[in-house]
Amino acid sequence: MNKKITHLGAFAAAIALTGGLCAGSASAAVAAPVGGTAVAAHSVDAAYSFSASDPQAQFHKAVHLLEPYVKRQADGTFTVNAPKSVVSAIPAxxxxxxxxxxxxxxxxxxxxxxxxxxxxxxYVSGHKAAYKIQSGNDFSTHWWGVELDLDSETTNKVEGLMNAGAGGAALAALLASEGIITSPGAIPTGVASAIMWMGAGVVQACSNSKGVSVYMTWAGTPWCSGY
Structure with a gap:
């Protein structure tokens, strides 16, 4: 995620939450608690200062700071126990x-x-080996959300689908045909539809000569940057 984020006014609220990704999800997820007690002294890297004018970059920097304190539990769920010095460095x-x-x-x-x-x-249960790096393309799912990296050729194909008004199923089918995922069912419910919601104009504005990277939290709106 160490890519330069494109500044898009249309996505100034990209990290504002929307409905859940699962079909039929009616209620907002309960936020997992952050440990309130400092477990150790920690100096926050000055390079990860935050700017209120760049919400996308804020998110990426916050993930970088919290990553060392994210733990996977025995039941497969995640928790965060970051020291106060780290939590206080991240906008609320x-x-x-x-x-x-x-x-x-x-x-x-x-x-x-x-x-x-x-x-x-x-990963989607039953699709553990679903994601592959193929000719500069990559689809990955993390504790914080989803990242889709597309080279310029595939970006053009996705923009074509968007211009044609295609839905999430068409995007999933395209990624499968390109060998980025093993089958359309490998994309978590709602993710492909949320990406298609962005529209070709936004993706085109985000992309550079190499392609585009699209991100989204598990409970939020997608945003993008140059690959």
Whole structure:
């Protein structure tokens, strides 16, 4: 996730939460708690200062800071026990976004829709070997959300689908045909539809000569950057 984030006014609220990704999800996920007691002195890297004018970059920086303190539990769910010095360095709304997303992924893990791994990735249950890096393309699922990296050729194909008004099923089928995933069912429920919601104009504005990267939390709106 160490890519330069494209500044898009249309996505200034990209980390504001929307409905859950599962079909039929009616209630918001309960946020997982952050440990309130400092477990050790920790100096926050000055390079990870936050700017209120760049919410996408805020999210990426916050994930970087919290990553060492995310633990996978015996039941496959995740918890965060970051020291106060780390939590206080993250804007409250960004921290809440991440915690709500973690609450959502934990709910999906408990329901059996998703399964987590020891390296803190997750996958659709029954599709463990579903994701492959293929010619610069990559689809990955993490404790914080989803990342889709597309090269320029595949980005153009996705934009074509968007311009044609295609839905999430068409995107899942395209990713499967490109060898990025093993089958359309490997994409978690709602993720492909949420990505298609962005529209070709936004994806085109995000993309550079190499392609585009699309991100989304487990309970939020997608946003994008140049690959």
């Amino acid at each position: 709304n960004v921290n809440q976004t991440i915690m709500t997303s973690m609450g959502k992924v934990n709910s999906l893990i408990k329901s059996g829709e998703l399964t987590s791994t020891s390296n803190k990735n997750v």
